[in-house]
Amino acid sequence: MKFDLKSDISNMEFFYGDDKKFYKAFKNIDELIAKDVVKDKEFICTPQYSSKNDLLKSLFSMQSFEAELLEKGHKTFVEKLLIDIKNIIPENKHSSFYRIIKNEKNEYFLRAIVSERYNDYNDNITVLLGLIGISRQMELKQAEFVIQKFEYNEPYVRIYFGKEKAKLISGVGKVKYVIEVSNDEIKRESLKFVGAVNIIYGEENGEEKQLYIKSNRVKHKLLSISHGSTPETAIAKLKDLDQYIEQEDDVYKTIEDISKTKNLNGIKHLVYRKIEKSKNPGIVSKRKILLNELNNEVDTMFKLFAALGKVEELVEDIDGKEFLSYLYYDALIYKKINKDDYEVDE
Incomplete structure (x- = not known):
């Protein structure tokens, strides 16, 4: 069961378990929400995804x-x-809507902090709008797209629409343009269409491999729809996809x-250092084996792509894969990495 609970800080308590896990308790539930939704007068919930970080950020940047x-x-x-922070915040001055999940075991989880204007663009709507937007481009621009990949990791989904035909770029290999359609139930930008590329490189056994890279720079974002947008606005904005050809x-x-x-080894070393320092949970859990894959010297573009591709294959977490796609783009294109704005919050 999923529901939104409005509460101010006076009805909340925070504490850590023996395992250092952060917990949040809501008090006076009968005064905050209808009794047919939550039977208890109080409950303890565990933050999920970035909700802990978002909450601590609202408390004088404690994160x-x-x-x-x-x-x-x-x-x-x-x-x-x-x-102490709770005591110095005036009553009713820190009131928010909290997205709560209750499972079959009567356990509660804090999924997100949401706004009053929230519209739930869920996974089904993401697939629908993605198909509408891409099919419109196929009809108007005579473009040929196919679904290359589909990723799901509650609470979000990603669909990769790739150009059917690849472009040969000298010194790099075959490249396919990709439109990534993603939905995040939590973040401000609920639905996004972003331009990216697959670099296709050959393997010694003849099997083709693909290295997915994308930029986090604004110019590569085709369109975004926020949770505050109405469905009518969301449909109307799909025409912004027309700019994909120029991009x-x-x-x-x-x-x-x-x-x-x-300096191919210099690129590899940039990636190595970033993985070594990353706080991304999907990277941290695999850090040792990822770094081992980057220990060997590379003297050809193929070997560089193969090493980066192997690292990507070893990362199973969807946030970790996104981290790598940004990292690879910056390392390969800009030959430097001096931003941390694509780090995924713990």
Whole structure:
């Protein structure tokens, strides 16, 4: 069961378990929500996804130092700090809607903090709008797209519509333009259409492999629909996909820069360092084996792509794969990595 609970900070308590896991307790439930939804007067919930980080960020940016304090054994201090922060916030001045999940075992989970204007563009709607948008382009622009891949990891979904025909780029290989359609039930931008590319490289046994890369820069975003948008607005915005042709040409020109790369081991080292320092949960859990794959020298573009591709294959987490797609783009195209804005919150 999923429901939204409106509460201010006076009806909440925060604490950590013996395993340092963060918990949040809602009090006075009978005053906050109808009794037919929640039978208990209070319940304890466990934050999921980025909800913990979003909550701590709203409490004087506690997310920036909470993890380090816990790691150094200061759990009691952090709990006392949360109590002090709660006491200095005026009543009714920190009121929000909290997306709560209740499972069959009567366990509660905090999925997200949502707004009053929230529209639920769920996975079914994402698939529908994605198909409508791409089919419109196929009809108007005589474009040929196929569904290359489908990823699902509650609470979001990603669909990859790739051009059927690849473009040969000298010094790089075959490249296919991709429109990635993604939905995130939690984040502000519920539904996004983003341009990306698959670099196709050969294997020694003749099997083709693909390296998926995309930029986190605004110019590669085709359109986005927020949770606050009405369904009518969402449908109308699909016409913004018309710009994909201009972006496709720009992406191909950008990919040509990869062929100018002279220091292949330097690119590999950039990726190695970023993985080594990453806080992305999907990367952290596989860090050792990922770094092992990047230990060997690379003297050809094929070997570089093969090493990066192997790392991508080893990462199963959808957030981890997205982290790599951004990382690879910056390393290959810009030959430098000086931004952390594509790190996924713990």
